[in-house]
Amino acid sequence: MTVAGCLALAVEATAQTRQAAQTKPAKSAPEAKHKVAIQVSQNDKAVMNVALNNAQNVIEYYKSKGENVAVEIVAFGDGLHMLRADTSPVKERIAPMALENPNIAFMACGNTQARHSKAEGKPVTLVSEAKVIPSGVVRLMELQKQGYAYIRP
Template sequence: MASGAYAEGQTHHIAIHVNENDPQVMNIALNNAQNVANYYASKGDEVVIEMVAYGPGLNMFIPGKSPVEDRISTMSLEIETLSFSACGNTLAAMQKKAGHDIVLMSEATVTPSGVVRLIELQEQGYAYVKP
């Protein structure tokens, strides 16, 4: 094989980290996911992408607060291997401060700790991306 060439049909794993309540950062993270998915699809490869949000970034998954709510809903349908993980520690802290339960978008899955989830994904060989 030539330098930089590889066999078609590989599966790539990407963890994308969002911890800012910033529409620009959230959109860049989603752009990263879309661009990576498009790139590898064009090469005949598969890509598994998990977006992990914690801290102020958890607002990305709160209906009515998320500036990217519609994009998440659309992209989750278009990219079957894209998933969204929400930090349970952040969610519990937000609920305590608000004094009531906070419902997340149906696309988001609660994980006990966003930081621990990122560690686990990297230990499983996921590439780490922070927009």
């Protein structure tokens, strides 16, 4: 790949990241009383399934109490594979969870996406439920500052 090609990929990924950063996730669900952020930073199907199970269990627990919970699964580093359309070992679980639970969000690190795109010489496509954020680590920091509980399976 030429330098110009790599530069074009980096510019495209940066533009997608900036656009996503300006767009906050729009959810039609009521305001959540409880909030949890779940980190996925390993390319490990078992870890990804545990993260999804944790999210589902938390949602079901609070639903049984008549309370809302906001869940953000933040994928970065090797964990980005969870949200990649071409390599996710759990993508068949993501769409139904997003449809059934309006207070769940799947966040993908833009820095990692750009790194993967550059390394592979092509844009990396994510599952449609994923929202690109500038930095997964920064997002987790922001969520904790907003009172989100932090879980790392």
